[in-house]
Amino acid sequence: MKSRFWQALIVLLRLGAHKKPVEINTVKFGKLLGVSQQTASRRIRELLNAGLITREVTRKGQAVSLTNEGVEALRELYLELKNVFEEVPKFLTLRGEVFTGIGEGSYYVDLPGYKKQFISRLGFIPYSGTLNLRLKSSIDVLNRKLLEKMPGILIKGFFDEKRTYGDVKCFKALINDSIEGALLLIKRTHYGEDVVEVISKENLRQKLGLKDGDIVEVKVFLE
């Protein structure tokens, strides 16, 4: 459809021509479109020929209605815009400060009961160790809590002779906009709720040259 038709259709929609015939003359219509009376007159005839409106000419002007086709064209435009503007965010970003844990990360990651699932569900063989991040801002903590409510990727817990190992929820993630990995939300952790752990197939500390106190950005994909 010619792009100048859209403007005219939207003006008519604004006047309510999708519900009932709208009384309008070519001078007014021209003003609304920012064109001359002659052009407004021609525009109406163009829309008419395109089957987008119907009208009845009276002595005072014309009663113009959008046809179903006209309304549907606008609805299509609406739905397209809706898709963009009402889109649920597909990722969120957490920022946290690197710190050294007690080294249990590598122990857990290497447990076959977890490791097999990491490989199959995340698509990479995790490096033996986790990067601990402490969230510094309250908005990051809030976002972390939000993640707890999302489905994510659930790594099932298991048990051996000694003890049981809890479920781990994880999300695919991009670390510092460069390295792919995953964010782990470990249910039973001795850390507070301001701590998250990150894994990757790489040694993140080495690859990113990180030391304690550095800030790392994790883009978390919500599936």
Add this chain to the structure above:
Amino acid sequence: MKSRFWQALIVLLRLGAHKKPVEINTVKFGKLLGVSQQTASRRIRELLNAGLITREVTRKGQAVSLTNEGVEALRELYLELKNVFEEVPKFLTLRGEVFTGIGEGSYYVDLPGYKKQFISRLGFIPYSGTLNLRLKSSIDVLNRKLLEKMPGILIKGFFDEKRTYGDVKCFKALINDSIEGALLLIKRTHYGEDVVEVISKENLRQKLGLKDGDIVEVKVFLE
């Protein structure tokens, strides 16, 4: 804004240029717009001058982003369309079968405690009598229940020496697409929930030539 700009902005939105710079060359852009490479090139420069996009020319093409101004222009369009297409229905239609009641309708309508309010709130002097309608389809009964949850126009109850008279909720209505009146939802009625009553300044039975068993359509306005 020139109407041919809208089409271009929407194409860019579709490509995600509101989120991140989009790699595109003028040939592709032209194809998407249905214009030549030259026109696409010119269009980009026009949008640039209008402050609707930013870009960076590379050897492979250009990385185009919508500016805030560009996104906001589209969002405004979106909100306008949303207003129209997500509009809550302003009326609903009930269909019911005419039947003869026990004649108490005219007694109630004529009670000054009600009548004064009908006149002031509905804008007409009601004919002394109500038209009783029995809803036949379950969808009509559902719609009637929906009406009970809507605010409507509340006619306050009152009491005299003998007894109390309950509240009456009513809605302006159009009967058989021709006569204005009101639908009454009477709280304490000996009829079931499949019955509604309709009043008007006219004698509806006479004016519409109705007899028992006829079907009447009531377009109920939800305020």
Add this chain to the structure above:
DNA sequence: ATTACTATTCTACGAGTAT
């Protein structure tokens, strides 16, 4: 009053091509 025809102006497009 209107709408809309005709003649004219103007602007937007695309072909050719420079960069």
Add this chain to the structure above:
DNA sequence: TATACTCGTAGAATAGTAA
């Protein structure tokens, strides 16, 4: 390859009017 300039032309807008 890209982008974007020049320029001839198609067609869109307007002024002047007719109906």
